[in-house]
Amino acid sequence: KLDIKGEFMLAVTWIQDTLIRPIDQRLPGSPFKTDLHSFPSIPTVLCLGNHSSGKSTLINQLFGVSAQETGVAPVDDGFTVLERHHKASEFEDGPTLLSCPDNRAFAELRQFGNIFTGHLRRKRLFAPDTAILPFGLQVVDSPGMLDTPASEDTSTRARGYNFIDVVRWWGKQADLIVFMFDPHKPGTSGETLSVLTQALPGLDHKLLIVLNKADQLDGSTDLARVYATLGWSLSKVIPRKDIPTIYAMHNKGFGADAPGTRLSQLPFKDFEKKREEVLEEILSVKARHWDNTITALDETLRQAAMVATMSGVVRWRVLLTRIFGILTLGILWIVVIAVLQDYCRVQQFSVGSIIIVDVVAAISCAGTVTLLRWYFKQHQQFLKGKLDDLFEETYATFFIHADGEDLRTRWTLVRPKVVNILRSVDSAAQLQSIAEWEVTRIDECLNQDIPYLRQLARVLRSREQKPERSALAPKRKTSGQMASGAPMSPSSGGAHVGPYGVSEPEAENLAIASPER
Incomplete structure (x- = not known):
């Protein structure tokens, strides 16, 4: 068996x-190091959203106990990994979690610094038999996002670690990303905007947009206004004509607020239906975990091939330009020196005059070499600015009978990696070759x-x-043979x-x- x-x-x-x-x-910097899978691993659900959007309440409903503190004001300033446990509840701090034998990938979190690990914890909770969360599934609760305009610098200063990079890491590891919005703050601004545009590109297949607390709205008109506002905000950061499905729901169960008195004016049954759909998505994560692993592996393979191809194209162009320039300059100066020596011999210059001519020629040669180096550097900068044109030229055969939208979409994700690789070396010719x-x-x-x-x-x-x-x-294949037929x-x-x-x-x-x- x-x-x-x-x-x-x-x-x-x-x-x-x-x-x-x-x-x-x-490749400089090992651009795919954090994209590789480490086993064993546990299926994961990542919960994102502003504070008071209902993340903790949803988690409490899954566990059937007060797993996370809830409130209108921010009540948590770190990432909490929650998992159902057979025995009594256990709590682990960040440094301990980095050595977790059940999740080898957690060791990669060390790269985000001691301040981050100080705001990381795990709760392994004993839940009653009525809990709907299955064993072997972990939920990650994230801190509420800030409303202030965010950039890498401001986010790092405000939290002490790069929040966008951390969310990106968790997003890659997660099998489902539940992004929750509060109807009183349906717009996307600050860290929410940065997360959607910088941390979650390429992870659309995992993303679940939830408009929570819909029962707190005044009526159908208010619901339509909030829904349209959220859809308009998402359209500004998600470059698609069709916005993703928005699940309008309300929290119900352990730790949820009591239903309001306006429910008769709202499609309450629809809210319940959407909530059940969200819960079904969460509970199906264990079954989807292996498919998500393959999907991530497939995309990493394709990105690695594209990075190797594009960095190789730039490398060869820089290398050929350098070889041509050096050969041309070498031949030119050999001819110039031979002509000068012959001229000095014919004119019968004195030894001192010949030395002066040689010194001037040497200085001119050194100046030309310096100018050539400057040209090589400018040529590489020119190629970096023309990466999109090089991409279109390299993959032109794929665009003959199709628009190649998948390749262009992947290029938007790969391009920053190629730019960082080229920026890390003085010359692309220094990059190691990757065979075809x-x-x-x-x-x-x-x-x-x-x-x-x-x-x-x-x-x-x-x-x-x-x-x-x-x-x-x-x-x-026949045992003992590769796809190509080689032993x-x-x-x-x-x-x-x-x-x-x-x-x-x-x-x-x-x-x-x-x-x-």
């Missing part, structure tokens, strides 16, 4: 260590191994809903330790079996 979960984690780790890490380690076959192997993985992982995820998803059953992994690395019992320190998954199931071609 195949261990489906073990095979899944082994395959994801193998793909990351074979395809992504070798590229990531050769490495990018080609990513395409093979996307076409063959990702569908295989989807099949494994389908089995794991069904096990979250049904009793465990056996399943056999599909065999797409695979030798294995013992179907698995062996690969060159990057991880065990190789079922050999006949993965197209990418060895980093060597």
Whole structure:
């Protein structure tokens, strides 16, 4: 009987260590280091919103106990990880949580500094049998967002850590992001605006927009006004003609405010229906966890291929310009020096005059070299400013019969990484080369191994809903052969330790079996 979960984690780790890490380690700053998955991991729901938007009340409803303090004023200044526990409640501080064996990715939070870890905690709570939150699912409650205009500098000064980067990290780790709005403050300003535009791009498939406390409105007219205001505000930060679905609901249950007297004037049953839909989305996270892992892996592979391709294009253009400039200058000065020496010999210059001519020639040569270096630097700056044109030129064949909207959307996410890579070196020629076959192997993985992982995820998803059953992994290739037909690395019992320190998954199931071609 195949261990489906073990095979899944082994395959994801193998793909990351074979395809992504070798590229990531050769790029300055390792741009994909925080995008890699670490196992084990727990399915996660991230709750975002302004203070008094109902985040803590929703969490209390899930647990059936007073898990988080609620109030109109801000009552929490940090990130709290909450999880249902079989035994008595346990509480852990931030530094302890960084070494959590159940979530290896938490160790990455150390990068945000001691002030952040001082505002990080975990609560493992014993909940009654009536609690609707299942075991093995964690909810992250975030501090209420500030209404003041936010930037990286102001956010860091106000909180002591980069709030936008922290939310971005949690957003990548989460399987569902519940973004809650208060009907009394439906606009997007300050940190809310920064989070939507800087922290959550590319995570739309996880995002759930909730207009909470809809029962506190005066009537249908007030509801329509607030709904339209929120939709208009979102349209300013989400570059799409169609705004995402907005779930208008109210909190009900443990810790919720008593219903108001205006309910007869509002579609109360619709609010209840939307609340149930939100709860269903939260409770389905465990089943979606594996699919979200594959989706994130798929996107990371595609981004890594694009970064490698675009940085390679700039590198080669800078390198060719440098080689051409140096060769041209070298040949020019060889000719000039030969002509000067011949002229001095014909004119029978004195030794002193020849020395003066040589010194002038050397100074001129040094000046020309300095000018050439300046030109190389300006040329790279020119290429950085023309990255969008280089992208269109490099991927022109993909735009012949289609608009390539997926590539252009991905480029908006990848472009800052390429800019940071080029900014980190004096010359793009200093970047390490990434062979074309490495990018080609990513395409093979996307076409063959990702569908295989989807099949494994389908089995794991069904096990979250049904009793465990056996399943056999599909065999797409002849044992002992790679997708290209090349012999695979030798294995013992179907698995062996690969060159990057991880065990190789079922050999006949993965197209990418060895980093060597």
